Amino acid sequence: MAGKKTVEKKGGIHRARAAGSQSLFRYPKLRIGAGDRARFWFLSDGEDEYFDGARFHLFPRTTRSGKVYNQEVMCLRLRTDGDESCTFCEEGHEEMALRFSIWIWVDHVLHLGDNPDPEGQAWEQIRLAAEKGKKKGRIMFKEAIGQPMVIWMAYGKEWVWFSQFDAALNQYGTLEGRLYELKRVGSNMQDTDYTLSMVKATKLPKTTAEKVEAARVSIDQIFAETVSGAGTARRPTRLSDNQPEDEAEEGAEEAGEEPQEEEGIPQEEEPAEDLV
Numbered sequence: 493m494a495g496k497k498t499v500e501k502k503g504g505i506h507r508a509r510a511a512g513s514q515s516l517f518r519y520p521k522l523r524i525g526a527g528d529r530a531r532f533w534f535l536s537d538g539e540d541e542y543f544d545g546a547r548f549h550l551f552p553r554t555t556r557s558g559k560v561y562n563q564e565v566m567c568l569r570l571r572t573d574g575d576e577s578c579t580f581c582e583e584g585h586e587e588m589a590l591r592f593s594i595w596i597w598v599d600h601v602l603h604l605g606d607n608p609d610p611e612g613q614a615w616e617q618i619r620l621a622a623e624k625g626k627k628k629g630r631i632m633f634k635e636a637i638g639q640p641m642v643i644w645m646a647y648g649k650e651w652v653w654f655s656q657f658d659a660a661l662n663q664y665g666t667l668e669g670r671l672y673e674l675k676r677v678g679s680n681m682q683d684t685d686y687t688l689s690m691v692k693a694t695k696l697p698k699t700t701a702e703k704v705e706a707a708r709v710s711i712d713q714i715f716a717e718t719v720s721g722a723g724t725a726r727r728p729t730r731l732s733d734n735q736p737e738d739e740a741e742e743g744a745e746e747a748g749e750e751p752q753e754e755e756g757i758p759q760e761e762e763p764a765e766d767l768v
């Protein structure tokens with residue numbers, strides 16, 4: 493992730509190689525593993541162009557390392573209420589799913605274990621507030637992020653994931669001005685669940701403005717780009733090296749080792765409210 497040393501020589505084969513291995517999805521997606529908690533601000537008030545949802549055609553693909561994932565291509569027919577045609581619908585493709593997406597500013601992600609990258613920096617340890625009936629909260633490892641990303645999620649069974657975002661907007665009238673936490677439990681399609689909580693009312697730091705300005709495009713544009721890049725959906729996968737999207741991250745994150753007990757670890761605030 494962040495903090496990696498960049499390669500000095502960027503031209504020639506380096507650029508050719510980079511272009512070839514570029515992900516079809518060029519916006520940074522929030523990816524969290526089992527037990528992770530992402531702490532973030534919304535970069536949307538909830539009713540603007542930075543929060544959107546649509547129906548996507550799913551095309552199974554395989555990465556070079558053998559991971560199976562779905563390439564997601566927005567259905568133009570459903571997006572436009574039938575005004576525009578969709579080549580995939582016309583071909584009788586029926587494997588589809590709903591997705592919603594929102595721009596967020598990720599401040600940090602709390603992990604159960606330390607940085608799995610042996611060459612990366614160790615993450616700072618923090619202690620969560622104690623749960624009821626316990627003397628001490630658990631220790632987690634804090635990966636500083638500090639960049640805009642998009643949440644890209646399934647609506648969940650009976651819209652249970654989506655409805656938490658809906659609840660936040662209903663409760664506060666805007667998604668802005670509060671720090672939130674998205675917590676993931678489980679690691680595969682069957683046992684994964686997400687909980688959105690409001691941590692505290694606090695403004696997004698002004699120092700983020702420039703990075704936000706540079707990164708943020710409408711979610712509609714991001715959705716549209718899945719269609720313009722869809723020619724590759726049926727191309728042989730043998731030479732592609734796209735990063736797995738969504739479901740494919742499953743299993744990538746192992747539950748971390750039990751953190752060592754240590755004194756003097758800063759305490760992390762617990763979310764004030766769950767939005768279930």
Ligand SMILES: [Zn+2]
Binds near residue numbers: 582
């Ligand atoms: Zn379609």
